[in-house]
Amino acid sequence: MNSIVHEPLAARALDSLNATDLNGRIQAALARIDRTLSQFAEYFPSPSSESGIYSPIDNVEWTNGFWTGMLWLAWQLTGEDRYRSVAEGNIQSFATRVERRINVDHHDLGFLYTLSACAGYQLTGDSLARSAGLEAARLLLKRFDPVAQVIQAWGDMKDPKQRGRMIIDCNLNVPLLYWASRETGNKDFAAAADRHLAQAAKLLVRPDASTFHTFYVDTKTGKSRHGSTHQGHSDDSSWARGQAWGIYGFALAWRHTSDPAYLEIASKLANYFLNRLPTDGICCWDLIFTDDDVTPRDSSAAAIAACGLIELSQALPLSAEMRETYEAWAVAIVKTLGDSYLAPIEGSNALLLHAVYHMPNKAGVDEACIWGDYFYLEALMRLRHPWRPYWA
Numbered sequence: 001m002n003s004i005v006h007e008p009l010a011a012r013a014l015d016s017l018n019a020t021d022l023n024g025r026i027q028a029a030l031a032r033i034d035r036t037l038s039q040f041a042e043y044f045p046s047p048s049s050e051s052g053i054y055s056p057i058d059n060v061e062w063t064n065g066f067w068t069g070m071l072w073l074a075w076q077l078t079g080e081d082r083y084r085s086v087a088e089g090n091i092q093s094f095a096t097r098v099e100r101r102i103n104v105d106h107h108d109l110g111f112l113y114t115l116s117a118c119a120g121y122q123l124t125g126d127s128l129a130r131s132a133g134l135e136a137a138r139l140l141l142k143r144f145d146p147v148a149q150v151i152q153a154w155g156d157m158k159d160p161k162q163r164g165r166m167i168i169d170c171n172l173n174v175p176l177l178y179w180a181s182r183e184t185g186n187k188d189f190a191a192a193a194d195r196h197l198a199q200a201a202k203l204l205v206r207p208d209a210s211t212f213h214t215f216y217v218d219t220k221t222g223k224s225r226h227g228s229t230h231q232g233h234s235d236d237s238s239w240a241r242g243q244a245w246g247i248y249g250f251a252l253a254w255r256h257t258s259d260p261a262y263l264e265i266a267s268k269l270a271n272y273f274l275n276r277l278p279t280d281g282i283c284c285w286d287l288i289f290t291d292d293d294v295t296p297r298d299s300s301a302a303a304i305a306a307c308g309l310i311e312l313s314q315a316l317p318l319s320a321e322m323r324e325t326y327e328a329w330a331v332a333i334v335k336t337l338g339d340s341y342l343a344p345i346e347g348s349n350a351l352l353l354h355a356v357y358h359m360p361n362k363a364g365v366d367e368a369c370i371w372g373d374y375f376y377l378e379a380l381m382r383l384r385h386p387w388r389p390y391w392a
């Protein structure tokens with residue numbers, strides 16, 4: 001097991017984020033949601049901002065569920081119906097989207113429906129939310145290739161360029177399958193999720209605990225082919241957000257499977273990530289960069305990693321040496337995000353600035369990304385309250 005060599009920031013953080021401080025940070029986040037609630041009542045924020053401003057879009061992107069998830073979090077944090085009523089309006093939109101098959105031919109059905117429909121059903125018992133979530137899970141199951149044993153990330157299942165291609169982000173999509181298995185009693189959902197995660201552990205995680213963003217498996221023979229990047233610096237670097245999806249996703253894999261191997265993988269990935277942070281604790285967009293000020297940060301990857309570190313620290317046994325260290329790092333990251341990466345209340349409609357959506361495509365570079373906002377609020381919720389994750 002690799003170890004953490006760089007922890008002074010975390011060591012200072014644990015005592016410094018008490019309930020009053022967390023409440024203040026939650027209020028600051030809610031104030032930023034409130035200023036956009038009417039703008040995004042019928043429309044959704046775009047995946048990334050331009051000059052700190054999200055534009056309104058229809059329910060067509062892979063990212064729309066993050067806004068609805070933020071509304072459910074805001075409702076749970078406050079009990080105020082203005083959040084619930086917008087979130088409930090979103091459920092109708094997600095039900096229509098899956099029924100009419102609007103941009104649903106990809107694996108991000110998990111992000112979309114876990115945070116909207118499944119969260120809504122968990123919190124309110126709404127039957128429309130349940131049926132929309134189950135329909136999304138059925139579509140996701142159809143993306144499982146029985147020879148390659150992976151969920152194909154993108155594109156038509158017959159597209160030769162995309163067949164057998166898995167990506168690390170999918171670790172956060174498979175919870176939808178576990179949920180559907182529990183809801184319906186149909187074990188096929190969980191079996192596909194189990195097999196995909198086993199392949200992710202085997203193929204996406206390198207021996208040094210860095211990760212490939214994507215990996216191809218031959219759909220005729222089942223043999224592994226090669227790793228490649230899509231949003232990272234290079235095929236053999238570790239895209240920071242991919243590593244963060246891995247930390248959180250493998251910690252959640254333990255929650256769903258009880259297989260302790262996944263906790264060990266999540267820990268190794270976490271150590272690799274934590275050892276490559278610049279001095280303020282917020283990762284650069286690819287972990288090939290470890291220095292300050294040479295390349296943009298990805299605050300959204302930091303927020304995802306913070307949630308993953310909290311999930312991991314809570315999953316580890318009380319006696320585990322690293323439990324407190326991971327929690328301390330999560331606190332340190334959340335604190336820095338709130339102190340130095342929070343969008344101003346005027347002139348932006350986002351929560352967190354300084355994220356990177358897609359550097360190779362020059363899309364959303366040093367901008368806000370809506371999933372970063374969601375995971376920042378989730379991290380605040382997790383640090384402040386005992387909370388059942390929507391991913392559970």
Ligand code: GLY
Nearest residue numbers: 169231241357358
């Ligand atoms: N799942 C796509 C991304 O993280 O940009």
